[in-house]
Amino acid sequence: MNKQKTPKFKAEFLAPRYWGTLIIIGIMYLLSLLPFRVQLSLGSGIGRIAMRLMKKRQVTIKRNLELCFPGMSAQEREAILKDNIDNAGIALFETAMAWFWSDKRVNKHVTIEGMEHIEALEKQGKGALMLAVHSMNLELGARAFGIKKSGMGVYRPNNNPCFDYFQYQGRSRSNRTLIDRKNVKAMLNALNTGERVWYAPDHDYGTRRSTFAPLFAVKRACTTTGTSLLVDATDCAIVPFTMVRGDNGHYTLTISEPVEGFPKNDPDQAAVFVNKIVEKSILASPSQYMWLHRRFKTRPDGECCLYKPRLAPAI
Incomplete structure (x- = not known):
């Protein structure tokens, strides 16, 4: 097994080149100390300001919603877009909550449902692939779950070694x-x-270890075959979970039963299977999903980019 390198704090992180990073981390910590309702309100405002400055991101959100939900009215998609922009700002605070809140404060704001499924797998000694989607509050969900049952997260190390340490x-x-x-x-x-x-x-994630499978109304979405690789080689259970912030501001982390019927040794059909799980998780709260990612940027050979509306072919 390749040894996992744990980032260490280095004296060089105190150099001027990293002062900006340290200031950002310091601000995140201070923001996490604010009353919860204040954090939500500030987050919404920051999201709206940020999207005015990053208009391309707003265009990406709008385009993703058009591609996934063509049967939805323009007014419905616009409502999701506006809420999504608010949630993008709140995500900054939710990340700070996940990194700096005490266990007691996390438990106060997050309710976990379905933990019995994890306990059953634990008694069997069976590994669990916790299948998530990139909801805005994923960091807080992982932290809340970890307080009850620890696990291992898959992540991409940040190119900034100082930020990577704090991350x-x-x-x-x-x-x-x-x-x-x-x-x-x-x-x-x-x-x-x-x-x-x-x-x-x-x-x-690009063409490496991927295939094309339906996702909502997009018939050919580039989808990683990594799930097949992990499940086929280990016979682990696949356990979907979702994290949703309700209208009252309280979070509910829902752990589903282990899924059945996963197509073993068939990466193409497995991608179709996994995307159905992804769809269900996103639909738990569409406005809290990370739509600002160009989800459909990789296309099959010969297909035009879907993020150029005038050139985009029918799907």
């Missing part, structure tokens, strides 16, 4: 460790030894 510390606060997304051997070892591994197969 690692925050994300592993209530979990056992993090695994570099390129370290497949470490994921397989964890699952084979009965561990829980957080895994989000919902983004477009």
Whole structure:
């Protein structure tokens, strides 16, 4: 197994080149101390301001909603877009909550349903692939779960080593460790030894280890075959979970029963299967999903980019 390198704090992080990063981390910590309702209100405002400055991101959100929900009225999509912009700002605070809140404060704001499914797998000594989607509050969901049952998260190390250190510390606060997304051997070892591994197969990761499968109204969405690789090699359980912030501001993390009928040794059909799970998770709260990611940027050979509306072919 490839050894997992844990980021360490270095004296060089105090150099001027990293002062900006340290200031950002300091601000995140201070923001996490504010009353919860104040954080939500400030987050919404920051989201709206940020999207005015990053108009391309707003265009991406709008386009993704058009592609996924063509049968939805323009007014309905616009409502989701506006809420999504608010939630993008709140996500900054939710990340700070996940990294800096005490266990007691996290437990106060998050209710977990379905933990009995995890306990049953634990008694069997069976590994669990915790299938997530990139909801805006995923960081807080992982932290809340980790307080009850630790696991291992799959992540991409940040190119800024100073930020990567704080990111690692925050994300592993209530979990056992993090695994570099390129370290497949470490994921397989964890699952084979009965561990829980957080895994989000919902983004477009490019053509390597991928296939094209339907996702909502898009018939050919580039989908990672990593789920097949992990399940086929370990016979682990697949456990979907969702994290939703209700209208009252309280979060509910729902752990579903392990799914059945996963197409073994068939990456193409498995991608179709996984995308159905992804769809259900997103629909739990569409406005809290990370629509600002260009989910359909990778196209089959010969197809035009879907993010150029005038050139986009019918799907």
